[in-house]
Amino acid sequence: MGIFIPLSSLLVSLVSALWIMLPAYVPNSVAAYFGGGRPVDGGRTYRDGLRIFGDGKTWRGLFAGIGAGILVGFLQIAIRDAGGITLLPELTVPVVILLSTGALLGDLAKSFIKRRLGKERGAQWIIADQYDFVAGAFILLLIFQYEWVVTIVTPLILFWIIVITPLLHRLVNIIGYLAGVKDVPW
Ligand code: CTP
Ligand code: MG
Numbered sequence: 616m617g618i619f620i621p622l623s624s625l626l627v628s629l630v631s632a633l634w635i636m637l638p639a640y641v642p643n644s645v646a647a648y649f650g651g652g653r654p655v656d657g658g659r660t661y662r663d664g665l666r667i668f669g670d671g672k673t674w675r676g677l678f679a680g681i682g683a684g685i686l687v688g689f690l691q692i693a694i695r696d697a698g699g700i701t702l703l704p705e706l707t708v709p710v711v712i713l714l715s716t717g718a719l720l721g722d723l724a725k726s727f728i729k730r731r732l733g734k735e736r737g738a739q740w741i742i743a744d745q746y747d748f749v750a751g752a753f754i755l756l757l758i759f760q761y762e763w764v765v766t767i768v769t770p771l772i773l774f775w776i777i778v779i780t781p782l783l784h785r786l787v788n789i790i791g792y793l794a795g796v797k798d799v800p801w
Pocket of ligand 1: 646647648649650651668669670671672673674675676677719722726729735736737738797801
């Protein structure tokens with residue numbers, strides 16, 4: 616006896632995972648594209664003498680990224696409503712804001728830990744680099760929109776999020792590297 620999952624629900628949950636995570640995926644790329652200028656830590660160092668976040672975390676990247684993620688989420692809400700596409704999971708204004716903000720706060724927190732480990736800006740840190748924004752988004756969602764998480768995010772959707780996130784991350788970073796937006800392909 617095995618676990619039988621119809622192909623249709625596998626596909627619907629895959630699309631649902633992408634739909635839910637889009638406001639969390641967008642901020643990273645937008646930050647990489649628009650980032651620059653004054654770093655969030657203002658160039659300051661932590662008590663270990665190393666940078667708090669590093670030059671890779673800037674105010675412009677943070678605000679442009681969060682803003683873009685929220686904008687995309689609002690568009691998704693409008694599209695789902697206008698088209699009556701109830702097959703897609705419902706996003707709400709607070710959920711979209713938490714997804715986008717959580718993504719870049721997760722990225723920021725990761726850079727803080729990365730610096731404490733003595734890793735240079737842009738150094739590769741597998742697993743953390745791929746899942747930082749998912750972790751950040753879900754931590755905020757679980758704190759402020761717990762009901763939404765438990766009713767909308769099914770185990771199958773969660774499975775897809777875990778599977779597709781590193782793949783998409785890799786793909787987008789290779790594209791960003793080839794386009795000259797990112798210095799390294801990770
Ligand atoms: N970026 C930014 N502000 C942010 C996040 C990202 O300006 N809050 C921009 C920076 O130009 C950064 C690029 O996006 O170099 C890629 O982001 P990321 O890979 O997260 O940063 P890294 O440079 O790799 O730095 P770290 O080692 O701290 O992850
Ligand atoms: Mg990086």
